[in-house]
Amino acid sequence: MTSKDSVPVRQAATVLLVRDDPFQVLMVERHAKAFHGSAMVFPGGVVEKADWAEDWLPYLQGGEGLDAAERAARVAACREMFEEAAVLLATVSAQDVNPALGFFEMISVSGGKLRLDALTPFAHWITPIGVPKRFDTRFYVCHAPEGHDAVCDGVETVSLEWLTPAAAVELPLSGPRMIAFPTKLNLQRLAESANAQAAIDAARMRPAYVTQxxxxxxxxxxxxxxxxxxxxxxxxxxxxGH
Structure with missing residues (x-):
């Protein structure tokens, strides 16, 4: 029998995608059978093996100086945002890439680069001991790129909406359209800022801290x-669940 404190911790990344007029953040709804099913979350997911590949290096803007874990997390954040919400954080438009290709191939043949420098660390959480799935999750905040309409994939995510941070904080902690405790606290932190740039500036000034x-x-x-x-x-x- 596996001890609860020996549950492996998986690396993950998620993005608070923000825009102004009004100040809003993108939230997506997980499908009912997913982990945290029917929860409202920020686009994101697990860091995959391919996200670590050094083959990415020529296709990254702002990857210099990042350690391997930080670089992989930012690549994962970009990939998940595209897979779940069709928002591409790159120097090319989402309309100029072929989504039928794998994510690396799609970027590498496009002539563009992933904009890792557009992602600002916002928070870092590790799931507590005693739950069946554990994640080491890096949260990033980022301006929504111009001209990119967010669209849910209909598989991992079944709906999405832009919400003011103040409205998103009021989502329930249980039941349909619930938000988890870390999501709520990071929405509250986001709501402390008046606009997207202020939220990014505040994140840049905030000391790094891993919350467990x-x-x-x-x-x-x-x-x-x-x-x-x-x-x-x-x-x-x-x-x-409580």
């Missing part, structure tokens, strides 16, 4: 708790 919640049994039932040093306004919340 712990699961607790309290008099009020199960809770997750994070250290105050993580810099969020809230330090305790409901775990997923």
């Amino acid at each position: 919640p712990v699961m607790l049994q309290t008099e009020r039932g199960p809770r997750v708790r994070i250290p105050a040093e993580a810099g969020y306004a809230v330090t305790e919340g409901l775990p997923i």
Whole structure:
């Protein structure tokens, strides 16, 4: 039998894609049978083996100086954003690439580069011990590229919408269209800014911190708790499914 604390931690990346007039963030709804099924999340997913490949190096803008893990996470963030929402963060337009190709081949034959320098680290969370699937997730914030209409893929994501951070924070923590505790806290952090550029500037100034919640049994039932040093306004919340 596998101990809960030996569940492997998978690398993941997700993107807070933001735009102005009004200030909004893109949220996508996972399909019902997915992990966190029917949850409203930021586009993102697991870092795949191909995201680590050094073959990417000639096709990256802003990859210089990044370590391998950071580079792979940013490639994954770009790939997942394209796969889930049809938004391409590259020096070529989404209309000028062939989505029938694999992601690397699509970029490499396009004459363009992935814009890793457009991604600003926003947060970094590790799933607590005691849950069946664990992720080491890097959150990025990014301006929505001009002229790119977000479209859900209908497979991993079944709907999407642009929401003001204040409205997104009000989504429930359980039931249909739920948001998880980390999503809620990062939406609250986003809502502290007045516009997209202010959110990106704030993220650039924020000290790097890896937030790892712990699961607790309290008099009020199960809770997750994070250290105050993580810099969020809230330090305790409901775990997923409660």
